[in-house]
Amino acid sequence: MYVAVKGGERAIESAHAWLAEERRGDISVAELSVAQIREQLKLAVDRVMAEGSLYDPDLAALAIKQSRGDLIEAIFLIRAYRTTLPRFGASDPIDTGAMDCDRRISATFKDLPGGQILGPTFDYTHRLLDFKLAADGEVPEAPAREAATGDVPHVTEFLNREGLIEEAPHDDTVPPDLTRAPLEMPADRALRLQALTRADEGFALGLAYSTQRGYGRNHAFVGELRIGAVAVEMDIPELGFAIEIGEITLTECETVNQFKGSKTEPPQFTRGYGLVFGQSERKSISMALVDRALRWEELGEDNVGAPAQDTEFVLYHADNIQATGFLEHIKLPHYVDFQSELELVRKLRREAGAGQFQEAAE
Amino acid sequence: MTEYNFAYLDEQTKRMIRRAILKGLAIPGYQVPFASREMPMPYGWGTGGVQVSAAVLTPEDRFKVIDQGADDTTNAVSIRSFFERTAGVATTTTTSEASVIQTRHRVPEEALTEDQILVYQVPIPEPLRFLEPRESETRKMHSLEEYGLMHVKLYEDIARHGHIATSYAYPVKVEGRYVMDPSPIPKFDNPKLGNMPAIQLFGAGREQRIYALPPYTQVVSLDFEDHPFEASKADHSCGLCGATDSYLDEVITDDQGGRMFVCSDTDYCEGRRAAGFFGEMSAENPSAPTMTTQRNLEFQT
Numbered sequence: 001m002y003v004a005v006k007g008g009e010r011a012i013e014s015a016h017a018w019l020a021e022e023r024r025g026d027i028s029v030a031e032l033s034v035a036q037i038r039e040q041l042k043l044a045v046d047r048v049m050a051e052g053s054l055y056d057p058d059l060a061a062l063a064i065k066q067s068r069g070d071l072i073e074a075i076f077l078i079r080a081y082r083t084t085l086p087r088f089g090a091s092d093p094i095d096t097g098a099m100d101c102d103r104r105i106s107a108t109f110k111d112l113p114g115g116q117i118l119g120p121t122f123d124y125t126h127r128l129l130d131f132k133l134a135a136d137g138e139v140p141e142a143p144a145r146e147a148a149t150g151d152v153p154h155v156t157e158f159l160n161r162e163g164l165i166e167e168a169p170h171d172d173t174v175p176p177d178l179t180r181a182p183l184e185m186p187a188d189r190a191l192r193l194q195a196l197t198r199a200d201e202g203f204a205l206g207l208a209y210s211t212q213r214g215y216g217r218n219h220a221f222v223g224e225l226r227i228g229a230v231a232v233e234m235d236i237p238e239l240g241f242a243i244e245i246g247e248i249t250l251t252e253c254e255t256v257n258q259f260k261g262s263k264t265e266p267p268q269f270t271r272g273y274g275l276v277f278g279q280s281e282r283k284s285i286s287m288a289l290v291d292r293a294l295r296w297e298e299l300g301e302d303n304v305g306a307p308a309q310d311t312e313f314v315l316y317h318a319d320n321i322q323a324t325g326f327l328e329h330i331k332l333p334h335y336v337d338f339q340s341e342l343e344l345v346r347k348l349r350r351e352a353g354a355g356q357f358q359e360a361a362e
Numbered sequence: 363m364t365e366y367n368f369a370y371l372d373e374q375t376k377r378m379i380r381r382a383i384l385k386g387l388a389i390p391g392y393q394v395p396f397a398s399r400e401m402p403m404p405y406g407w408g409t410g411g412v413q414v415s416a417a418v419l420t421p422e423d424r425f426k427v428i429d430q431g432a433d434d435t436t437n438a439v440s441i442r443s444f445f446e447r448t449a450g451v452a453t454t455t456t457t458s459e460a461s462v463i464q465t466r467h468r469v470p471e472e473a474l475t476e477d478q479i480l481v482y483q484v485p486i487p488e489p490l491r492f493l494e495p496r497e498s499e500t501r502k503m504h505s506l507e508e509y510g511l512m513h514v515k516l517y518e519d520i521a522r523h524g525h526i527a528t529s530y531a532y533p534v535k536v537e538g539r540y541v542m543d544p545s546p547i548p549k550f551d552n553p554k555l556g557n558m559p560a561i562q563l564f565g566a567g568r569e570q571r572i573y574a575l576p577p578y579t580q581v582v583s584l585d586f587e588d589h590p591f592e593a594s595k596a597d598h599s600c601g602l603c604g605a606t607d608s609y610l611d612e613v614i615t616d617d618q619g620g621r622m623f624v625c626s627d628t629d630y631c632e633g634r635r636a637a638g639f640f641g642e643m644s645a646e647n648p649s650a651p652t653m654t655t656q657r658n659l660e661f662q663t
Contacts, residue, residue: 008434008435008436008438008439009434009439009443011436012436012439012440076400076404079400080400080401080402082400083399083400083401084366084370084372086372179397180397181397182395182396182397182398182570182571183570184395184497185497185498186498312496312497312498316497321400321404321405322405322568324404324405325404325405325406325407325409325568326405326406326485326568327406328404328406329404329405329406329407329485332407332429332436332437332466333429333430333435333436333437334430334467334546335430335611335626336430336431336467336468336530336546336547336548336609336611336626337467337529337530337531337546337548339548339596339609339610339611339612339626340529340530340548340549340550340594341529341530342612343529343594343595343596344525344527344529347525348523348524348525348527351523351524
């Protein structure tokens with residue numbers, strides 16, 4: 001006798017309770033606080049803010065705790081929360097030239113106005129496990145010196161003065177909003193950049209890497225990479241002027257790309273651009289390379305059929321929340337469609353078998 | 363969850379979705395782009411259907427959710443409880459009592475009425491997608507009514523297999539104009555879409571598309587004169603209720619090749635059993651073969 005599958009409701013409740021228990025882990029080990037995650041797993045927090053499209057370190061840290069460290073799950077929590085928030089308006093464009101830089105390096109000039117600032121980077125650390133951290137996380141105070149004041153000009157501006165790099169004229173067009181209008185093709189650069197800044201880091205990295213290995217190569221130099229805090233200002237209609245409403249940390253990457261010229265453009269350097277919430281060099285460099293690859297059409301370059309040049313391919317597959325949802329949905333029951341396939345395969349096999357028999361008889 | 367608006371979405375978002383629905387109803391079978399929101403459940407798990415349901419539900423509605431025809435599969439349970447919590451609407455598992463039915467992969471066996479709305483969850487709304495991956499191309503093909511590629515695909519199936527080798531998500535033509543994906547329902551369900559008194563709404567959240575069939579719309583499954591469309595199902599009757607006219611799931615009952623067929627529409631099956639019908643493997647059937655072990659397929663809790 002067959003008893004139909006029932007009890008989904010009870011199963012779900014019990015699964016959730018078990019999950020909560022697993023999340024806490026061994027209760028003889030102290031519980032992790034949201035503040036600890038925010039302070040000590042900062043780069044994870046930054047990734048969740050960037051791909052979750054919401055700048056709030058506390059909420060991102062909470063999401064990481066709730067998701068047991070599964071960052072895509074944490075990003076998902078942030079996205080789902082973000083959609084419910086009211087919108088008061090849009091800030092003025094931020095000025096990254098006025099950034100308080102923690103790090104600012106150029107790979108194209110040995111020295112330049114504003115200087116090279118190495119900042120807190122893993123770059124030259126030797127990747128040896130530090131067993132001291134297992135016992136005691138206390139560190140000696142890092143040497144400090146007075147920070148330079150004043151704006152730090154962009155490297156691309158120096159090249160621009162000589163006319164060696166393509167113009168990037170100021171544009172006051174209100175950019176489209178990916179979160180308020182369906183993503184439709186063709187997508188202009190503002191929309192592409194919007195999609196890329198919240199794109200999955202791994203996907204962006206893989207695509208960018210593919211351009212370096214020849215799938216749509218665009219010869220990128222890191223003209224400049226800067227990380228630091230910038231002020232966010234907003235026009236308040238009642239006041240009639242802009243006021244600072246807060247400060248956010250950003251990573252900005254500007255690439256300078258070789259370009260021999262095309263039918264429509266003279267030989268000159270071209271630009272790729274990456275801008276990401278928090279500290280994420282890998283993501284911002286990847287973004288700049290993919291941005292540059294996607295610009296083939298406006299620069300009159302050939303489409304060599306590389307994945308990174310294909311706007312539809314890149315933009316429709318870059319979002320990890322969409323991707324993981326659809327990928328994981330194949331866990332859901334598919335009894336009905338599978339059943340119809342079963343019937344079809346049985347029928348086709350029956351007929352193929354009968355056909356073979358007939359052939360043999362002939 | 364009092365901090366959320368009725369049915370979770372804010373009123374502006376619901377208005378945006380309703381506009382897309384109205385446009386969809388005005389152009390049956392046409393895929394209307396809409397600014398799909400991130401929902402608190404994953405893309406691919408019914409976010410399109412959930413947004414459409416949220417936009418059409420009113421406090422007076424009675425809501426039913428089925429997945430694979432069943433009310434108690436885990437994802438159906440999850441979506442039903444989401445609306446119980448966020449909208450406080452009454453829910454039911456009885457098809458005829460529901461005013462809004464959200465479904466994944468099935469059309470209920472019981473005929474629907476003019477007072478009902480059927481909301482489909484759609485994974486890939488574009489019927490031409492697996493013939494042409496580019497959205498920019500497929501939109502052009504729809505606007506030019508350029509469906510040759512689809513006919514060639516169906517023809518090639520016949521040339522190769524002797525049949526159209528599509529058993530679910532079988533493409534239909536709506537009012538002689540748009541080729542439409544009916545969502546991954548078995549082709550057995552296709553004939554129910556045409557001339558249906560209820561409103562049918564299709565929501566694809568991840569793909570940001572809504573489309574619709576107003577009541578009594580002409581919906582024709584694509585076929586050829588010499589290879590007419592055939593709505594097929596397993597050639598058995600339901601082991602529990604004996605129905606011969608319902609879509610059946612195959613259930614493996616032991617590791618010796620034993621299996622039985624049962625209605626995929628659980629409400630239909632229960633209704634028939636309550637009315638005194640029983641199948642050859644039902645407990646109420648005196649001539650039912652007795653199995654050596656009583657199986658309990660409940661989820662372990």
